[in-house]
Amino acid sequence: MSGAERRAGRLLRWYPRAWRERYGDEFRELLVADIAERPRSWSRTLDVVRRGATVRLGLGGAAHADARLATVVCSGATFVLFATAIWAQLAIGWQWSRPATPATSAAIVAMACLLGIFGLLAGLGAAPVLWAVARRFATGRGRALAVPFGVSLAGAVVAVLGARHFAAGWPGTGGHPWAHQHLLPGHVAALAWAGTLSVTSYWAHPSALLGFPSDELLWMVASPVALVAAVAGSARTIRRLELSSRVVRFELALARLASGAMVVFVAAACSWIATGGTGPRNLFHVGAIDFVALAAMIAALLFARQAGADARATLAR
Amino acid sequence: MAKREIAGPAALILSSLAEGAKHGWALTKDVEAFAGVRLAPGTLYEALNRLEALGLIEALPSEDRRRPYRLTAAGAAALRAHLARERHVADVGLSRLAAEWGTA
Numbered sequence: 001m002s003g004a005e006r007r008a009g010r011l012l013r014w015y016p017r018a019w020r021e022r023y024g025d026e027f028r029e030l031l032v033a034d035i036a037e038r039p040r041s042w043s044r045t046l047d048v049v050r051r052g053a054t055v056r057l058g059l060g061g062a063a064h065a066d067a068r069l070a071t072v073v074c075s076g077a078t079f080v081l082f083a084t085a086i087w088a089q090l091a092i093g094w095q096w097s098r099p100a101t102p103a104t105s106a107a108i109v110a111m112a113c114l115l116g117i118f119g120l121l122a123g124l125g126a127a128p129v130l131w132a133v134a135r136r137f138a139t140g141r142g143r144a145l146a147v148p149f150g151v152s153l154a155g156a157v158v159a160v161l162g163a164r165h166f167a168a169g170w171p172g173t174g175g176h177p178w179a180h181q182h183l184l185p186g187h188v189a190a191l192a193w194a195g196t197l198s199v200t201s202y203w204a205h206p207s208a209l210l211g212f213p214s215d216e217l218l219w220m221v222a223s224p225v226a227l228v229a230a231v232a233g234s235a236r237t238i239r240r241l242e243l244s245s246r247v248v249r250f251e252l253a254l255a256r257l258a259s260g261a262m263v264v265f266v267a268a269a270c271s272w273i274a275t276g277g278t279g280p281r282n283l284f285h286v287g288a289i290d291f292v293a294l295a296a297m298i299a300a301l302l303f304a305r306q307a308g309a310d311a312r313a314t315l316a317r
Numbered sequence: 318m319a320k321r322e323i324a325g326p327a328a329l330i331l332s333s334l335a336e337g338a339k340h341g342w343a344l345t346k347d348v349e350a351f352a353g354v355r356l357a358p359g360t361l362y363e364a365l366n367r368l369e370a371l372g373l374i375e376a377l378p379s380e381d382r383r384r385p386y387r388l389t390a391a392g393a394a395a396l397r398a399h400l401a402r403e404r405h406v407a408d409v410g411l412s413r414l415a416a417e418w419g420t421a
Contacts, residue, residue, distance in 0.1 A: 023362055025379070030340075030342050051363050
């Protein structure tokens with residue numbers, strides 16, 4: 001095998017297996033010819049990486065609607081993770097004192113309601129998928145789902161059990177005289193806080209991290225891994241389920257509602273950033289991590305909307 | 318039926334295939350020759366993938382490991398409509414330029 005063929009083979013690996021099975025041979029031939037004519041080309045590498053990632057994410061090209069639906073799920077989960085992290089921080093503040101301005105109070109209440117709506121939509125969306133999984137296993141056709149569904153389930157169990165364990169260290173309680181304003185029952189906010197401990201600016205301050213208890217530090221590393229496993233396993237399960245177009249349409253309708261709610265959530269978060277300031281006792285402080293979270297939420301929202309639009313276009317063909 | 322708007326790499330690919338079937342590398346070289354645009358491999362195959370899904374082109378049996386593509390009747394109609402729109406825009410632009418700025 002020549003050097004050009006080896007390099008073409010490496011570039012080809014940016015694409016998913018199904019794509020390689022269909023286009024692999026001819027694409028490799030094209031890459032070999034291109035490499036022979038232009039041995040060094042960063043633009044070619046970047047183009048292949050970008051397009052390969054696009055296909056893997058179920059965007060662009062002619063991916064099936066369920067692949068695009070899996071992208072919607074991943075984007076939605078990313079949005080909810082960062083949204084929960086922002087909201088959990090505000091819920092802690094509210095536990096001690098109300099925000100200084102009505103606008104900030106309204107924004108935080110809106111965010112709390114929207115997270116509830118995301119939960120409701122996720123439950124409605126999960127129901128037909130779980131039903132399809134159960135039917136596949138019940139009819140003896142669930143073998144291909146065993147690994148991704150198992151990974152998803154294991155990730156979710158670790159995330160929930162870990163969050164429950166570390167919720168005991170929630171800083172929203174402690175018997176302080178001006179504590180317990182109660183935006184929500186404390187254990188809900190505590191779970192949200194513990195589940196999103198990894199979304200923190202402490203990563204930029206390794207010396208400060210060293211002062212953390214070792215089990216908490218371990219959880220900050222393990223919890224995102226568990227969440228990624230849960231979401232990636234779910235996405236892979238959806239791709240392998242071959243859902244009916246009726247179910248995909250239902251899921252996309254829910255995704256459309258969710259994306260509308262995401263826009264409102266982003267607006268509420270921006271309202272807090274613009275009007276909230278530090279608030280009483282510095283409880284509603286806006287930090288660098290909040291801007292990072294906001295940027296991640298906007299990117300996830302755009303990805304979700306694009307994938308949803310692509311999926312609807314695929315179904316319309 | 319979904320609208321079959323074509324633009325960018327898709328229009329270049331369809332224009333190239335209008336003269337006959339071509340595989341990926343032949344397409345790249347032809348587009349480079351007539352349009353002065355080098356389609357990167359990933360961009361080319363993303364467009365081929367989409368055009369095939371839309372039924373505007375179709376794959377022919379492989380020659381060695383290279384697979385040629387050819388225009389379908391729907392692809393020819395879509396290209397004709399696209400080029401007519403482009404020609405209209407070009408005609409309007411050129412006539413307005415001539416009226417205001419004179420001919421070159």
